[in-house]
Amino acid sequence: MIREIINFTNGLLSDIPDIMQWNIQPDKGLHVFIDIDETGNWANQNLQQSIDYDYYDGKNQDIKLWNDCIRYQEATEYITMNKVSKFDKKKKIHSCSPFAVAFNFNFNDKEKSELGIKIFKKSDKPSKEELKSNNALIRAQRRIVIEERLKDYQSNSLSIYGIKKKDGDLFSNQPFIYGKQIMGFFNNLHKILNAVELIAEYSLLTGKDYLHLYLRTIPIDVQEELHNRYVKQEIFSGEVMLKEHFGSVGFFTAYNQKKPFLRHRTSFLKDGVSQRFSEEDAITLYTFEKLLRRKPQCLPNPLPIMVDGREWNKRVIKLFNESGDTLSFRDLLKQLFAKYNMKSLPNYYLLNLSKTVSGIVINDFDFVPLFRYYLDGDIVVSNVTNSSSLQDKSFEREREISIKTIFDFERVAVREVFNNSLVKIKEDKYVTNYFGEIDSNYVIGGTLMSNLMQKYRKAIYAYIYKSDTNAINASMFDDIMYQSVLSNIKLDTFENKRFEWNNSIKKKINIWFSLYKMFNQNDKRENMVTKINELKNEISRVTKGETDLLSPESFAFGAGQLVSYLMDRSVSTNKTYAMLEPYLQKGKSRFLQDAIAQTVTVYKHDINQIYKGRFEFLASQVLTYGGDIDMKPLLKYFLAGCFSPCTIYEKTKEITNNN
Template sequence: METLEEQAPDLFEEGAKLKEGIYVALDIALEDGKYVLKNVDENGNILNEDIGLFTKKEELTPFFEKCRKVLQLSNPVDKNKIFNPNLKIFNVTCSPYAVGFTKKGIINNIEKIRKDGTTVGKSGILNELTKQYLKKAEEYVEEGQSSAWFNALKSWLTVYFWELVDKIGFNDLKDGYVIVFFHKEVPIVQYKKPYLKYVGENVFNKAEFNTSYQDIIYGVSDSLNTFNDKKRFLKHQSASFRFNYRVHGEDAQLVLKFYQLSKNKQLPNPLPIFVDKEEANLNADVVKLFNNERVSGYSEIIRSLLDLRKTNLQNFYLMFVQKGQIIDLDFVPVFKYTLKDKEENDFTLKEMFGTEPVMYFNSKDHNVFDFQFMVVNPIFNKQLVQETKAGALWIKYFDDLEIKPDYGLTDAIYNLLYKYRKAWYDFIYKSKQQTITMTMIDEMFKDSIIDDLRHDEELKKTAQMRKKLSLWFGLQPLFDNNFKTNSMANKTVELQTKIREIAQTESFHITTDDEFAFAAGQLIWKLLIQSESANRSHALLEPFLQKTEPVLFKQAIASTFNMYKYKFALYPTKYEFDKLLSEVMGYDPDILNMKEHLPMILAGYFSESIFKKQ
């Protein structure tokens, strides 16, 4: 944070985005012993130049820019550390020169019934303003001009608060809008001193937790710790110590600044934090790219850094923040922007089962973030990475998920995401390639494809399942140490030719388990396509895949053949279908667990049919 303050000072000056609501500058002066409002017209209305309703569609005019800076230098450290802790009405600002609240806060409290049975009402809200908010604010006022400004605002609002609320059109405002009154004559720089004093007193959790060492106060950072004294099941029961660590005030303020930048969305998420002294300047580069050059995506930031430095990125921490909490923090020794296979060679992923040649991924042309979008996302029915209406990418590695079958987020995909998305995050963003194994790849694709089978209607998911199967087999060089001796992709290409030869040649026979499984897949496709149902579906394949023993598997094929045998003509000599059916029914596989044959059954099923006329 100190490096950022030196190299990107504007980052801290720009602060938060302005909240939607109405902002009013009050020019209050003392005349003849009475405080009066100077910036009003003949009807007593605030001059147009000193009042404004800000919405997301509004441009940041000089007036609104001043309002933004007022908010920046009066922003509460925490919702529990405001000047009005009782009813928490005036919770938008913490400053002796500004009073901020929301319409909702007024509405929710004005009719509230106290414990003694009385209603809060307008008088109660005004009492909260004068005896809580302004009384606390006065603690941060120094003598002299500072005191004069504060007394002017205090005295005038005490008398005219509700009249001003009515004049700004309170009833017409949206409930969520903020309402901020501030002293017009106070220079922005004068907001800073009382605010820094307020922050310094409130960055620690509780004063009773503070301790002094060599005249320096150390305490528990309020940004990093919460204490669940009233929630017994959230309290640590077995720790031998009460506090994990304390920090001194300056560090606590740096931590607070970090969380404020994160909350204001002035930092990318995830955020790389470079720790090597020689690369510390990269931290400022990251922030400048994100804020000044509007490079919003993490992948674009990494690409820009690589273009700037012309070298690998290394020795950085990667932090992911969600809802004001650090969800993930890990060290990345070296980041790999491009992917290679197990032998450090380039690789490609292309369609293996469709008739049209399609290239899904080429490591020469694509990077690891392309891999995330082009290869990983399809496993999860494109539910891990989605494009928003604004064109940005919504990446859900840490989001809460909701099952939505109509959009592809079925029970099975939901479970796969929760089980494997963190491993993929580590693989892609931290270059921890050991987090994904071939066993995991097998399970992900198997479960995803079977889920597609179950939800298929009218064979609409054919292309989607063929793509997943192609990616599954094609990923072996990246994750399987034995891919050269057990390449599913090579086997599939060979089997597409071999099974055709077996079907067409009387003297050729099935001799391996892979040939058996692939041929069975071809037969099942040929049989199921005979269905005259109005809704033919790949779901009919699943019962075959559920068989665990070869004899039961063959019985399922035989039963299906009996159902459709009237569609197959009988000839004196065997033809392709007849020949292949006899080969499959007559072969006894060495591996008796049919679940082990699932990949090759699927390969045969989704390959171009050998029974198709050439």
């Protein structure tokens, strides 16, 4: 895995030399440049905007010191947050250079409580004055903390950069012509902070906003050279094999002496570390991680890394960055396939990452031998249940939906089946949750749907993004669809007069039956759309007394139609689809027949005379159907009967026309 990333990054740096300048921007906050003269005195005490400082609000990039802010920040930044402790063991100061001091204003809840800072909950509605006062306290307390850490930071940064104190003369053992400026910078920091507090934009800083103080007197070329030396010196984590100058790196290698359970116990290499890298490779991985951290991002996520395909890697990265907007993986591939008239994408690794508070986390890294963008022939989601939407005060039958690409499947089917929670589309914003935490409180369908997502989302990701056609089989698909419909049954309430008019369930059944053969590796499954249409015609004839139930599937579908009609008879003021659950729990047909018979007894007085004949024809067939049938494989037909248009309500003329 690591070797593929190294090769990929080296190829990008060679083929796109300016990529390290793409999408780079300074931290949100205040950037202040300090001039210290040769005698150690502070020269630019009258700080002027656009000359000595600039404020970046995270949006407006039209600031005069933009390039300076970026360059100085890059020359003083940390390698990883763990490395910051060598400069400040409490990790309050985040710069890693004797030529800068940088920190943010973020306190955790424990620290806030100890310092008397208010912690506002989401439900709180503090006034502007309360927020202003609290933020002022945050800044004041942060300054106290920072000034307490400055002495150690100064000593450690000089030591790490090889600028050591000897015989009272700070730089006598290593000539450094800017020694007076460095000492002047640290000696004046209290005064500098006083002056910075007078800058109007300082009052805007809070939370994760940064204050950067840069010692501008020392040429940036010198700072960059020394920072590069520091990076090479500290790029390894753990022990370095000095002879070969190889070492372990902190880039997803799980090297941690304090957590032995994370180490590679089966490795034959020293201390259980599976692989050590050269200094050159370690720097490459550091560079790759810097590219990953870019905001806005300059590498897509998931990231395809082509095997022996440098030209394709270059095309993908350029296409991603030339779009003007941050492309999703699906939009990136859509443009790639269209631009180069591709039918498939072979031989690449797919790296999926998440950026968390703790850093970058690898969700998945796998080899994809062949990615299929287009499905085998157009797949049509037929409206077999007659789902309808309200248009101009009347219901209009919804149109069939064509699924041509794998991402059409994700956008149409996966979104609908998982209640807009696994794939969420709102106001053209397309969000997926294949790897993040799932909070059932924010999932439509509650715990049942949350559990369904947890159980199958990795398989769905593999099916869509890695073209693993074996990731979902027929039984898995049936379970997904049944449990998804069940989540509606457990929680949905009646919104219209008839039981059948639940559009969400209808859409799911349409997807279930239209994609029924899509996950059948043995090609033995029947065409369910055709089958359900045949059953609707058959039950229509049964309600006219023209035929008997001809099969177990007919019985299940007819039973669903009968139960749907009976549920409409309920006079409950708060009807829910949970009324259907007792029928779904019947393992054998005779138990289902008993339950239906009991319901008929309850509602027989309310059978409308208009529909009585058709009801009686269907009821007699369903309740007298012979055999002790196992209902589990027939539940889909039963549900289809419940949520398809009820033939009992059909008028004689309509029945004649439909036949």
